Amino acid sequence: MRKLIIDCDPGIDDALAILLALASRTDVDLLGVTCVRGNVALDKTHANARRILAAAGRLDIPVLRGLAGPILSPARAEAKAHGTDGLGGLDLPEPELPVPEMTAADFIRQQAALYPGEVMLCPIGPMSNVAVALLSDPLLAGRLHSIVFMGGAAFCPGNMNEHAEFNFLGDPHAAQVVLQSGARLVMFGLDVTLQAKIEPEHLDRLRRNGNRCSVLAADLLQVYAARDLHLHDPCALAWALDPSLFHGIQARVHVITDSGATFGQSVATPDPAGNCLVITGVDQERLFDLLIGRLA
Ligand code: RIB
C-alpha cells in the first residue's frame, strides 16, 4: 500500500486526481492533502480540497494550508479553465471542520519522518510547499520514497507561452529546488499529459457509472473540457496505481529562473544518470479505463 501526500491547487483536474486516489484505497493510503496557490488563490484551493474530500465522504483526511504565492517570483494570474471559484462553479458545500494549524511543509516533513522511505509526494500545482519543506529539512529528500509531479514540458512547448508550463511558471525557483534536491523524481510534464485527452464518451461512461463521485467527476470535467481537454494531474496520480500505463526516459532536467522570455522553461537532456525520469507516453485508453473504473 503506497503512502501518499497530494500537494495541489484545486483546480478541476486536481480534484479528479484526489477522487482517483480516494477511489483506490487498496493501492494508496492518502495521508493528507496540502494546498498551494496556483489555479486560484490559496483560500480557494484550500476550501476546494476540503469540498472535494467532503463530497467523497472523507473528512478524516487532513487538509493543510501552504504558501499563498511563489517563494521568490511575483504571483501570477489565476487560471481560467477552472472557473473563478476553482471548481467550475459547482455548488459543493465546504465542511465546518476546523482548519489544522500545521503548515503544508511541516506536514510533509512530519509524515516523511514518521514513514521513512514510504511516502510518495505528488505535487500537482506550483511546487512552493515542496520547496519550503525540502529547504527546511536536509533529510527530507532522502526520506521520501519519491516525488511524482505534474509540471514542466521537457521536450515540447509550454501551455502558458511557447516555453513554460503553468505549474513551473507558477513557481520556477521552487521547481528548481525540487529538481536539484536529490530526491527520486518522476516528471509528468505536458509531454505526456497532453496525450490524456478527454473525449465525450468518457463523460458518458462516468455518468453511466451513476454513483456520486463519478457523476461529480463528469460534472467537473464538463466545465473543464470547455477550456482544457487534458487530464494533467490524474496522470501523476495514476503512476502510483499502475506505472505500466506509462513510458519515459531518464534525463537531466533544470528550470530557467533568469528573467526573460524563457523564465520558467524546463530544459531536459536525455541522460541515463539524469536527476529525473521524464514520462513521455501513456496508454490513453487504459488510463481512462483506470479512472472511470476506479471511480465506479
Ligand atoms: O499545466 C497544467 C497544470 O496547471 C495542472 O496542474 C492544472 O491543474 C494547472 O495547475
Ligand code: CA
Ligand atoms: Ca493542478
